Amino acid sequence: MYRFLLTPRWWGINVFVLLAIPFCVFMGSWQLSRFEGRVHDHRTATEQATAGGHTAARPLTRLLPVDQSTSGQRVTASGRYGEQLLVPGRELDGKRGFYVLTLLRTDSGKALPVVRGWLPGTADAAKAPAPPTGEVTVTGSLQASETPGDNGVSAEGGLPAGQTAAISSASLVNLVPYRLYDAWVTLERGDSGMKAVPASAPAGTGLDLKAFQNLGYTGEWFVFAGFVVFMWFRLLRREIEFQRDAALGLVPEEPERAAVAGG
Incomplete structure (x- = not known):
């Protein structure tokens, strides 16, 4: 058969x-x-972003370039604050607001974008506290440059002068007269009464679509x-x-x- x-x-x-x-x-x-x-990367990146605040801060140059192993690590850098920009449309604790981003000019000749804190409401330069003058040393979490469309980063264009949608050297190079590090830092303590912005996991490590x-x-x-x-x-x-x-x-x-x- x-x-x-x-x-x-x-x-x-x-x-x-x-x-x-x-x-x-x-x-x-x-x-x-x-x-x-991807699940493992997400778990590792989240744990690292959380645990990074309990490790000893290291000089910026020792943690560059930013990758999955260095993102979220505590970093320290010294210099003088320069240009200040606002990053609108950022949520924190379920509220809409904006980041206050200030460029820290270091002795290397490059500037480091530093998120000094978050404020609620519509982005308004009059609300943003002026940065400290003179030589300062900042301590915060190292973050990789953002990409529009990732992790909720707006891809919106045509923003008013003094604002940027993404915190990245590619976006900032046309807005400030400095050479830039391909990284940024969020302060562990908000400056001048602003709320500190927590470190986030690097792009590509989340449980996304x-x-x-x-x-x-x-x-x-x-x-x-x-x-x-x-x-x-x-x-x-x-x-x-x-x-x-x-x-x-x-x-x-x-x-x-x-x-x-x-x-």
Whole structure:
């Protein structure tokens, strides 16, 4: 009854099934590993951003360039405050407000963007306290340059003078007359009565849409594998039923099937 499995048509079906199932399982496992990797990165980055405030502060130059291992670490830098900008549309504790961003000009000749704190309401330069004068030393959490569209960073353009949507060297280079570090610092204590902005995990380490896409693709690949098995058994059952009906003379046999049955 099962000699039809030796026909060229069924050889093709069987080879396809034997290749398709491991491929689907492999792709599903790979997507699952990517999701698990994102979960691990998110957990590590969150723990690091939280624990960074309990470690000893290190000089800025020792922690550059910013990566997943240095983001959120306590850093210290010295210099003189220069240009001040506002970063509108930033939420803190469920309230809408803005960051006060001041450029710290260091002895290296570069300026370090420093978020001195957060204030509620609409961004208004008159509300932002002036930075301290003279030589200052700041201590805070090191952060990577922001990318518009990531972690809630606005991609809005056409802001008023003195404002920026993203805290990044690429955005600030056209707004201030300094060479810039490709990083920024949020003070651990808000300056001049402002509220301190907590450190955040670096971009690409959160449980965002991409992470759950990986999980969705995992399910799809495993479903495909199950579908291939289901279709193989369905074709096998139909073939067996056809062979039985042909043996009883209920249906005319196809030439290829008749040759196999006659053997």
